[in-house]
Amino acid sequence: MTATASDAAPAAVHFRFFELEVLRTRRLGHSFLRVTFGGESLAGFRSGGYDQSLSLFLPPSHQEHTVLPSTDEDTWFGAWRGMPDEDRPVMRSYTVREQRRTPEGVDEVDIDFVLHGDACPASAWAGRAVSGRRIMAIGPAVAENKSVRFQPPAATDAILMYADETALPAAAAILDRLADGARVKAWFEVPHADDRLTLSTRADVDITWIVRAGGAGRERTEQVLSELRTAELPAAEAPYAWIAGEAGTIRAVRRHLVQERSVDRRAVRFTGYWRLGASEEELLAEAYAGQAASEDPTSDL
Ligand SMILES: Cc1cc2nc3c(=O)[nH]c(=O)nc-3n(C[C@H](O)[C@H](O)[C@H](O)COP(=O)(O)OP(=O)(O)OC[C@H]3O[C@@H](n4cnc5c(N)ncnc54)[C@H](O)[C@@H]3O)c2cc1C
Known part of the structure; x- marks a missing residue:
């Protein structure tokens, strides 16, 4: 979590x-x-x-x-x-x-x-x-719990997803459950070409696989953003975005969707699954010290 x-x-x-x-x-x-x-x-x-x-x-x-x-x-x-x-x-x-x-x-x-x-x-x-x-x-111990973060509002008419490899299991499990005909545009970023797993879903999904070119940090984020910038999003009145992965990239993807694609910021569910250079203990320690709220994109703004 x-x-x-x-x-x-x-x-x-x-x-x-x-x-x-x-x-x-x-x-x-x-x-x-x-x-x-x-x-x-x-x-x-x-x-x-x-x-x-x-x-x-x-x-x-x-x-x-x-x-x-x-x-x-x-x-x-x-x-x-x-x-x-x-x-x-x-x-x-x-x-x-x-x-x-x-x-x-x-x-x-x-x-x-x-x-x-x-x-x-x-x-x-x-x-x-x-x-x-x-x-x-x-x-x-109960199926309805706060660790299920994917909660699209009822009016959602298209779903946007970005996941790196740590969030691909979550993205795959989401796709498993989506209903027939749900429209999804997804970007999945993985380290190697053979990490492009076969995913099963009844939804109408357009997946762009981004195989990392080897860069880290800003370089890596730029590779993701360049894919997003050239992509055509599904026409939608009420898109819902679910994005998860490395915290710095998540911050940039969220900013792109909200500022450049006019997705309502309240309709973007974003979670930092890890942060480059920090172990989970260090993230937890920050949270205890009360420093995380302003920096950590995992806080739901
Ligand atoms: C809600 C949630 C769900 C998650 N689900 C999954 C999941 O299903 N599968 C999964 O693999 N991970 C998942 N993660 C991410 C996982 O918790 C982190 O990657 C975690 O840091 C791994 O612990 P570690 O002990 O291997 O590395 P840590 O000791 O935490 O980190 C050591 C170093 O490795 C770096 N690091 C951490 N993860 C990666 C990575 N994947 N690639 C490269 N460097 C990394 C850190 O920045 C740090 O510098 C999830 C995270 C969250 C918050």
């Missing part, structure tokens, strides 16, 4: 702890690894679909499974923060790509991890995930 202090302690009635056990993994493209989780506690897991996110607690490399001193709603946070640095599981936000019950009655949840480097705890954990490993998660 987005790194804000309030998200770190979600409302008990909507969210609770689940224990997830790795059942299997599958490489989806150059950058994506799908980890399928099971576990008895998933019987109470209620994904709201779309871009449903959850918080994972991933063990340090010297531990096989996640150990938390408390999963009690009132005490877990202080207990987790109080753990020695070297033993404290990292908390990271991810997307429920799919929840399903198999014909055999097994509850499963897929999470698609971007493998972006072994020095980064969540990416590294995914890279070494094997069946039987157990992690903890704070996830939805």
Whole structure:
């Protein structure tokens, strides 16, 4: 989930702890690894679909499974923060790509991890995930919850989407759920050509894949903006935009849509999924220090 202090302690009635056990993994493209989780506690897991996110607690490399001193709603946070640095599981936000019950009655949840480097705890954990490993998660116990951010108003007559690779699982899950005939223009930015995954949807979707040319920061954002600037948007009276990915790029895409394309700023749902040069702890620390509101595009303006 987005790194804000309030998200770190979600409302008990909507969210609770689940224990997830790795059942299997599958490489989806150059950058994506799908980890399928099971576990008895998933019987109470209620994904709201779309871009449903959850918080994972991933063990340090010297531990096989996640150990938390408390999963009690009132005490877990202080207990987790109080753990020695070297033993404290990292908390990271991810997307429920799919929840399903198999014909055999097994509850499963897929999470698609971007493998972006072994020095980064969540990416590294995914890279070494094997069946039987157990992690903890704070996830939805009711389908209607605030971690489903995709909420187009009823009058929406076209949907605009931008996602980088971290938000592609969310975009794919949104496309899965859209109704027949929904009109969508989407830009999906990925690091490699074979990250252009096959996506299923009943919607009427026009996807532009942007394969990153290798630039970082401003250069990368410019590549995205140049695609957006030359694109024809679907004619619409009430477009709704959902954009998610690296925070700097998200800020620029939002500005483009609002200032250059006259999309109503209230109809743009934008979420920074990560920020170049900052780990999720650092984003969380900023949120605690109260610095995030002005800079962090994850705050819903
Ligand atoms: C609501 C929400 C849903 C998300 N869903 C997903 C999802 O389904 N799949 C997914 O892979 N990610 C998802 N993310 C993004 C993920 O939480 C971040 O990428 C996170 O930083 C990964 O943790 P880490 O331990 O690997 O790296 P961190 O320790 O957090 O970061 C270490 C360094 O790596 C950089 N970094 C972080 N992510 C990337 C990246 N992808 N590519 C290159 N550099 C990076 C950071 O800027 C930092 O410099 C989601 C984020 C949010 C807020």
